[in-house]
Amino acid sequence: FVDVLNTMLDDTLPLTPPEWPEWGNPIESAKDFRTILSYSPYDNVAxxxxxxxxxxxxxxxxxxxxxxxxxxxxxxxxxxxxxxxxxxxxxxxxxxxxxxxxxxxxxxxxxxxxxxxxxxxxxxxxxx
Structure with a gap:
């Protein structure tokens, strides 16, 4: 699960909405977006x-x-x-x-x- 943010932003994926209680919902929460962005391996390649x-x-x-x-x-x-x-x-x-x-x-x-x-x-x- 290395592209966490993009996955959690895609509500058409069958497993995404049920995961929001655990991971947070970056669509509705700027705080959840920032949190997920901070640890998403794909988004933190430098x-x-x-x-x-x-x-x-x-x-x-x-x-x-x-x-x-x-x-x-x-x-x-x-x-x-x-x-x-x-x-x-x-x-x-x-x-x-x-x-x-x-x-x-x-x-x-x-x-x-x-x-x-x-x-x-x-x-x-x-x-x-």
């Missing part, structure tokens, strides 16, 4: 160095649409000064909880662990 980032999404996720991480990664790549890499992995067969099936889920966990180990220098680039 020209600076970023750590290694692996954003993951599922094509059929009805809660966090696949284009949210794609937009965020595109903005990071266009704006960041250095660091990274910033990578996007979209699972074409996954929904909100990731891949279904025990072994497919374990594959995703292995990808995350391999990236994390590489990002902190515990794995060689060729091993990931």
């Amino acid at each position: 020209a600076k160095d970023y750590p290694a980032i692996l954003a993951m999404g599922g094509l059929t996720d009805p809660r966090v649409t696949y284009w949210e991480p794609a937009k965020w990664i595109a903005r990071l790549r266009a704006t960041m000064r250095g660091g990274g890499p910033v990578l996007l992995r979209t699972n074409m067969g996954a929904g909100h909880g990731g891949a279904s099936g025990r072994f497919n889920r374990l594959d995703e966990v292995a990808i995350v662990y391999a990236f994390a180990l590489w990002a902190v220098g515990m794995a060689e680039k060729a091993e990931v």
Whole structure:
């Protein structure tokens, strides 16, 4: 959920109005708008160095649409000064909880662990 403000401003999305009690309604409240804007990852990308980032999404996720991480990664790549890499992995067969099936889920966990180990220098680039 990296494009929080745009999502919460779109009352045509089926999950947005039920989320307003928790997140706030930026359509009706300037205070809620400012609060959400202050922490929305997509809206707070700045020209600076970023750590290694692996954003993951599922094509059929009805809660966090696949284009949210794609937009965020595109903005990071266009704006960041250095660091990274910033990578996007979209699972074409996954929904909100990731891949279904025990072994497919374990594959995703292995990808995350391999990236994390590489990002902190515990794995060689060729091993990931």
